[in-house]
Amino acid sequence: MIRFNVPYKASRELQHVKEVLESGNLSGDGLFTRKVHAFFSEKYGFRSPLLTTSGTHALEMAAILARIAPGDEVIMPSYTFVSTANAFELRGAKIVFADSLSYDPNMDTESLENLITPKTKAIVVVHYAGVAVHMDQVMQLAQDHDLTIIEDAAHSIDATYKGRPLGTFGSYAAFSFHETKNISCGEGGMFIASLDGDFERAEIIREKGTNRSAFFRGDIDKYGWVDVGSSYLPSDILAAVLYAQLEELDQIQTLRLAVWKRYMDGLSGIKSKGVDLPVIPDYASNNAHMFYIVCNDKTERTELIERLKEHQIKAAFHYQPLHRSKYFAGKHDGRSLPNADKYGDRLVRLPLFADLNAVDQDKIIDLVCDHYK
Numbered sequence: 223m224i225r226f227n228v229p230y231k232a233s234r235e236l237q238h239v240k241e242v243l244e245s246g247n248l249s250g251d252g253l254f255t256r257k258v259h260a261f262f263s264e265k266y267g268f269r270s271p272l273l274t275t276s277g278t279h280a281l282e283m284a285a286i287l288a289r290i291a292p293g294d295e296v297i298m299p300s301y302t303f304v305s306t307a308n309a310f311e312l313r314g315a316k317i318v319f320a321d322s323l324s325y326d327p328n329m330d331t332e333s334l335e336n337l338i339t340p341k342t343k344a345i346v347v348v349h350y351a352g353v354a355v356h357m358d359q360v361m362q363l364a365q366d367h368d369l370t371i372i373e374d375a376a377h378s379i380d381a382t383y384k385g386r387p388l389g390t391f392g393s394y395a396a397f398s399f400h401e402t403k404n405i406s407c408g409e410g411g412m413f414i415a416s417l418d419g420d421f422e423r424a425e426i427i428r429e430k431g432t433n434r435s436a437f438f439r440g441d442i443d444k445y446g447w448v449d450v451g452s453s454y455l456p457s458d459i460l461a462a463v464l465y466a467q468l469e470e471l472d473q474i475q476t477l478r479l480a481v482w483k484r485y486m487d488g489l490s491g492i493k494s495k496g497v498d499l500p501v502i503p504d505y506a507s508n509n510a511h512m513f514y515i516v517c518n519d520k521t522e523r524t525e526l527i528e529r530l531k532e533h534q535i536k537a538a539f540h541y542q543p544l545h546r547s548k549y550f551a552g553k554h555d556g557r558s559l560p561n562a563d564k565y566g567d568r569l570v571r572l573p574l575f576a577d578l579n580a581v582d583q584d585k586i587i588d589l590v591c592d593h594y595k
């Protein structure tokens with residue numbers, strides 16, 4: 223059986239967890255949380271990263287920080303995970319879905335200007351598969367229309383746009399450390415606030431609306447309820463697992479990139495059968511979060527997934543476009559989003575994880591090629 227994903231096991235996970243358990247300090251913002259924060263600040267220049275209980279929760283923090291309120295319009299791609307939208311739906315926003323590009327599941331940034339109205343408050347970009355959205359265009363729109371940019375960087379660890387780390391463009395960014403992501407602690411995430419003055423409020427929202435973090439630092443002599451918030455900080459046990467993964471980040475990325483490249487080389491022949499392979503624009507890096515192909519139609523995809531399954535290989539389709547979801551379909555403004563539909567119907571992801579061995583991978587490649595013979 224070749225699994226779709228196998229979480230990477232870093233060598234010092236248990237050692238770090240043991241240290242936390244023995245320290246007696248298991249709650250949030252302990253030793254390993256601080257180490258993780260320092261790692262991200264140093265390596266990517268993130269301002270004041272904050273570990274969270276999930277990527278979903280980091281997005282919820284972004285929606286609260288951005289003061290999204292009922293009636294505000296928020297633009298985002300339809301082809302994304304439900305959490306991207308839910309965070310803003312929870313604040314009462316009106317979600318306006320944008321289409322994907324024809325050659326890339328990422329949002330078509332050229333299409334955004336037409337979606338902006340006087341009520342538009344924010345654009346949420348999702349760097350699908352860790353491939354950067356065309357940020358120059360997005361930042362220009364933000365400037366012209368005074369919009370807040372939020373990056374759903376759930377796929378985007380160790381990825382860049384024109385050499386600059388993803389997660390540093392928007393006013394807010396959310397990363398995920400769910401077990402399906404490159405770096406994981408099972409369930410977890412990270413919130414980044416890049417604007418001056420936002421960090422203090424971010425800390426408060428993350429600590430149940432209290433200024434407890436400032437109190438623990440000794441900045442104030444008592445703490446209390448000062449704003450809205452929730453409990454968004456993870457146990458230091460999870461931070462210990464995450465830190466062990468970060469210690470091996472370069473190794474993980476090297477392994478994943480090798481798998482990605484092997485697919486790209488091995489499958490190049492099926493392009494002549496009308497199948498699309500991923501496109502990495504010049505401005506984007508490749509963090510090997512995912513390898514997908516885009517089949518000619520839905521039936522072909524179903525047959526391919528079935529064929530792989532018969533050979534004990536798990537391949538997976540991805541998002542159902544949110545504008546057509548059961549929850550949202552009735553609220554959608556009726557625009558057709560053909561490219562989002564296309565990826566919803568035809569995109570299939572192949573197994574990709576650091577320890578996928580070449581023998582197994584070649585079996586997958588051979589089967590896919592054979593399917594298109």
Ligand SMILES: *Cc1c(COP(=O)(O)O)cnc(C)c1O
Nearest residue numbers: 276277278303305376398400410
């Ligand atoms: C995984 C993911 C999330 C949510 O992250 P969790 O940590 O699972 O809550 C949000 N957006 C996208 C695009 C994702 O892939």
